[in-house]
Amino acid sequence: MRQAYQKDIWRTIVKTKRRFLSILIITVLGVTMLTGLKAGCVDLRQSADHFYDEQNLYDIKVVSTLGLTKDDVKALARFKEIQVLEGSYEETLVLTMQKQKQRIGVKTVSEQGINQPYIKVGRLPEKANEIAVSEKYSKAVHAKLNDSITFDEAKDSVLHQQTFIITGIILDPMNISVDEGATSFRSTSQVDDTFFVSKSAYDNNIYSSIYITLKDTKELMCYEKTYEQRVHASMDKIGKEIKQSRENARSKAMKQKAVATYQENKKKMDRQFSKAQEELDAAKAAVQAAQQAVDQPASNAQTQQAREKVLQENLALQKQQQSLTKKKREAYAQLATAKEAIDTMPKAIWYVQDRKAIDSYTSVQSDASSIETVGTAFPIVFLAVAMLISLTTITRMVEEERGLIGTYKALGFSNLAIYGKYVIYACAACLLGGILGDVCGFLLLPKFLFTIFQVLYKLPVFTLCFDYVYGVGGVALFVVCIVTTAYLACRVELRLTPAVLMRPKAPHSGSRVLLERFPAIWKKLSFLNKVTLRNLFRFKKRMIMTITGIMGCTALVLCGFAIRDSVNDLMPGQYEKLYQYDFMSVVKEDAYARIHASLAKDAAIKDYVGIRIDTVKVKAAMKGQEETVQLMVFPDDKAINGYIGLRNREGEAIPLKDGIYITQNVASVLGFDVQDHIYLQNMAFIEKEVPVKAIVQNYLGNVIYMNQKTYAALFGKYQPNGFLAHFHSAYQKEIPYAKDFAKQQDVLSAVSTKKLKQQFAEAFSLINVVVYLITFMAAGLAFVVLFTLSTTNISERERELATIKVLGFYEREVHLYVNKEILILTLFGILLGLPLGRVLSGMLTDALRMPSIHFAISVHGLSYVYAAGLSLLFALIVNIITNRTLNDIHMVESLKSLE
Numbered sequence: 001m002r003q004a005y006q007k008d009i010w011r012t013i014v015k016t017k018r019r020f021l022s023i024l025i026i027t028v029l030g031v032t033m034l035t036g037l038k039a040g041c042v043d044l045r046q047s048a049d050h051f052y053d054e055q056n057l058y059d060i061k062v063v064s065t066l067g068l069t070k071d072d073v074k075a076l077a078r079f080k081e082i083q084v085l086e087g088s089y090e091e092t093l094v095l096t097m098q099k100q101k102q103r104i105g106v107k108t109v110s111e112q113g114i115n116q117p118y119i120k121v122g123r124l125p126e127k128a129n130e131i132a133v134s135e136k137y138s139k140a141v142h143a144k145l146n147d148s149i150t151f152d153e154a155k156d157s158v159l160h161q162q163t164f165i166i167t168g169i170i171l172d173p174m175n176i177s178v179d180e181g182a183t184s185f186r187s188t189s190q191v192d193d194t195f196f197v198s199k200s201a202y203d204n205n206i207y208s209s210i211y212i213t214l215k216d217t218k219e220l221m222c223y224e225k226t227y228e229q230r231v232h233a234s235m236d237k238i239g240k241e242i243k244q245s246r247e248n249a250r251s252k253a254m255k256q257k258a259v260a261t262y263q264e265n266k267k268k269m270d271r272q273f274s275k276a277q278e279e280l281d282a283a284k285a286a287v288q289a290a291q292q293a294v295d296q297p298a299s300n301a302q303t304q305q306a307r308e309k310v311l312q313e314n315l316a317l318q319k320q321q322q323s324l325t326k327k328k329r330e331a332y333a334q335l336a337t338a339k340e341a342i343d344t345m346p347k348a349i350w351y352v353q354d355r356k357a358i359d360s361y362t363s364v365q366s367d368a369s370s371i372e373t374v375g376t377a378f379p380i381v382f383l384a385v386a387m388l389i390s391l392t393t394i395t396r397m398v399e400e401e402r403g404l405i406g407t408y409k410a411l412g413f414s415n416l417a418i419y420g421k422y423v424i425y426a427c428a429a430c431l432l433g434g435i436l437g438d439v440c441g442f443l444l445l446p447k448f449l450f451t452i453f454q455v456l457y458k459l460p461v462f463t464l465c466f467d468y469v470y471g472v473g474g475v476a477l478f479v480v481c482i483v484t485t486a487y488l489a490c491r492v493e494l495r496l497t498p499a500v501l502m503r504p505k506a507p508h509s510g511s512r513v514l515l516e517r518f519p520a521i522w523k524k525l526s527f528l529n530k531v532t533l534r535n536l537f538r539f540k541k542r543m544i545m546t547i548t549g550i551m552g553c554t555a556l557v558l559c560g561f562a563i564r565d566s567v568n569d570l571m572p573g574q575y576e577k578l579y580q581y582d583f584m585s586v587v588k589e590d591a592y593a594r595i596h597a598s599l600a601k602d603a604a605i606k607d608y609v610g611i612r613i614d615t616v617k618v619k620a621a622m623k624g625q626e627e628t629v630q631l632m633v634f635p636d637d638k639a640i641n642g643y644i645g646l647r648n649r650e651g652e653a654i655p656l657k658d659g660i661y662i663t664q665n666v667a668s669v670l671g672f673d674v675q676d677h678i679y680l681q682n683m684a685f686i687e688k689e690v691p692v693k694a695i696v697q698n699y700l701g702n703v704i705y706m707n708q709k710t711y712a713a714l715f716g717k718y719q720p721n722g723f724l725a726h727f728h729s730a731y732q733k734e735i736p737y738a739k740d741f742a743k744q745q746d747v748l749s750a751v752s753t754k755k756l757k758q759q760f761a762e763a764f765s766l767i768n769v770v771v772y773l774i775t776f777m778a779a780g781l782a783f784v785v786l787f788t789l790s791t792t793n794i795s796e797r798e799r800e801l802a803t804i805k806v807l808g809f810y811e812r813e814v815h816l817y818v819n820k821e822i823l824i825l826t827l828f829g830i831l832l833g834l835p836l837g838r839v840l841s842g843m844l845t846d847a848l849r850m851p852s853i854h855f856a857i858s859v860h861g862l863s864y865v866y867a868a869g870l871s872l873l874f875a876l877i878v879n880i881i882t883n884r885t886l887n888d889i890h891m892v893e894s895l896k897s898l899e
Helices: 002-015 017-054 070-076 135-142 183-184 224-295 303-343 357-398 402-410 416-457 468-494 498-502 526-540 540-568 570-578 591-602 664-670 708-715 734-741 753-763 766-795 799-805 810-845 861-887 890-896
Strands: 061-068 082-089 090-097 102-110 118-122 131-134 149-150 162-173 193-197 206-216 352-353 583-587 607-618 626-633 658-664 677-681 687-696 705-709 723-728 749-751
Touching: 002 017, 002 416, 017 357, 017 468, 017 766, 061 102, 061 224, 070 082, 070 206, 070 224, 082 102, 090 206, 090 303, 090 498, 090 708, 102 749, 135 162, 135 591, 183 402, 206 402, 224 303, 224 352, 303 498, 303 705, 357 402, 357 416, 357 468, 357 705, 402 416, 402 498, 416 468, 416 766, 468 540, 468 705, 498 708, 526 540, 526 810, 540 570, 540 766, 540 810, 583 591, 583 607, 583 734, 591 723, 607 664, 626 708, 658 664, 658 677, 658 753, 664 749, 734 749, 734 753, 734 861, 749 753, 766 799, 766 810, 766 861, 810 861
Parallel strands: 102 193, 131 162, 626 705, 658 687
Antiparallel strands: 061 206, 061 352, 082 206, 090 102, 118 162, 131 193, 149 162, 583 723, 583 749, 607 626, 607 677, 607 723, 658 705, 677 687
16 A cells, blocks of 8 residues: 555646646745745855864954064063964065056064965065065066066165065955956055065054954854854954053153153254354354454555455355354254154054054945845745745646545545655655755855856855755745645645545636626626636635735846846935036145146046045944045035035935044944944044034945035144036047046056046946846746646636637637636736845845945836836747647546546
8 A cells, every 4th residue: 555655746747747747846936036035145154264264363353553573562462362473574565567557555564474465476575675576566567486576766765675586476355355447446455456575675663553363263153143242252352452662661661762762862963063063162262362363453455355345254254154043043943843742742652553444344234234134035036935935836737636535535535645745745855945946045046146246256266065054944944835835735624524525616606796787887788708807816825826926927037127227326416416526636735836836737527626545444333343434625615515415314414514424335334323423533543522403325445525624623733635526518528537647646546537437337247147146036036936826727627728728719719718717817926026136136235234335125117017028028928838738628528537
């Protein structure tokens, strides 16, 4: 009996292979969506974490406003949690590259292996005249090993030399973001590139920063809370135990050094002025003696000449005395200023930071979290539709096998055994679909996502990982849901006795529809239209299933198009509505006046405004997450007009006044609002707590706007270093102009908005690939839903369809009889799915919170047409396929099927 039972299960699978495949395909699609997007994000984090561990990236970084010393290193070394720590030197130099100025951060290679650069070609520098450069630089200038590079002369540089020999091409583990070309808008770095030299290249004993690695942190995943808790515990300990004492010690040492220098200079100045006065006094005495000699009465020519000479010497001495007095007054004024500066010398402040101070580190987490949002929302819809379709499929199968179930019960099979047949059937489809879904989700989809990640990040290797929770849990979720539907479908039938089950089930009774209450309309309908309307309400469960399935699939398809529309609208919103200038440049502060004058004479420039462009770090709490943003300071409130369109989150234009105007991207990520207090830190490590005046719209990147008065109150003297400009409307060479402008001496950067638009279009062409993926998955689900429900509809109405064939209906009329119902239900599903898709799109884009991009929901009219058209197209394709099934119905066999 057991063998016959097993054969019956197998024969049922073979006989109803279409139904079996429909459950399997729905499970494949759902599991792929659930595991694939999640797995891709986990793989990104794991790849980054593995790279950080391999390169021994720091856990804690300490910087100070007055630098750090070996005594600070010794003080930190007392903590038992610390595994390795080392002081590091770094400075920013200017390098002329292809006639353009580039700001290069020159770091030292750690002797302890902390923040070890990843070697792509060659080796790390070992001698004072060696340097390792980035791949970005080597590609830009076609640099090779053993080539030499020379930095522009810098007066305050502490490097032994300015010319170095290239020994290697490397990747900085503290910057894995692609900050060039199409994705350059994501970069907020204050330098254009980073090179590495050996410690022997520096002539300095003051560290720029101290990097620390902790014990047993490599075993932890750096993007998990456990790692953050361990690092923050050590940071708190450093802050409580030695931070203040080391700040006081450094402040005292710097003040003592300054006082000693002041006293030494004062003594030296006193000696020099005393010596000069003594020499002048001696000269005066000699002149006085000569004066007495010539004062004797005499009238010869020689005596007259001597008198004139003494007079000239007297005048010269008077001038020298006046000059000495002036120099003395100026020198002592400078000493007084120096004394005042010593008295008001700022105190050393320590900043203890974790890895969140690295922009690319936080970008990995925010990008992965955004994609995971999609990976959470879409599978929910897939799961809901899968449950509905499975319930319909298994219910129909149970109804078809009522007689067999009655026979099983009559033969003595238990209800559990009968349940088992349909549970095994559903479970087999789910397990097989789940395994295929895991293969697609953990192998194929992550590899697809890696093509996008490789455009955003410079990670040398992307690793594939299997997440047991999602891999097994995702399959188990679908198995539980679909097996539950199989149980519910069997439960009603198994309550009946074998005798009842062996008799055919009474057909669905017809019922009057609402339209019949309006005879004027009802009587004008044809016979087929009347039958169609009655059949729609006769099979209410199938009607609900079809409408719900098409509604969900249409909503998903519209979501895909909505993401595309929202991305496509970012560019005009950013570079036409908000950024209204045509050209932006950053120059050296001491060259500002000269370049300002040259722009006034430039025939291509219509108008321009001088501003200050800087970089600041923002955080909502002292120990919270921080983001690096661009700072634009305008000389007065009206200077911003015509260059930047300030709009609040509701889209209303607002003027620039005193206070901080910050963009909504960073406000959303860090979680603050208007009037909340935030912390700003400039590149000189001056940190201020300020209230937020307004939160303004911005789609790409993050900016803080303020006027000169606000800047001066926060950070001191205002010195402009940049320009925003408009070209004449007839001027068409914006990109070459910016490129040539950047080649000028003392110009640090120059870019046209036309070039930024091109880079944006290139970067976000990738989003179309994501849209196609989502649309394909949703379309596949829609097709399976329609096909399953259509075949179920035909199978449960074979006798009815055979009857109308016997009555003389042509094939085309039979097709129309069935297909019209599917098309009407599809249209209802589309009408309900489009507004649902709009709501889901809004929720999805709101959840996509990224530090560098703000998605404002936008759904174009054509997207509604495309989403509706695709769903309708699938319905027509399904109708064409099922027409063959209608043609194959055997009239005699179908009419005698109950016998």
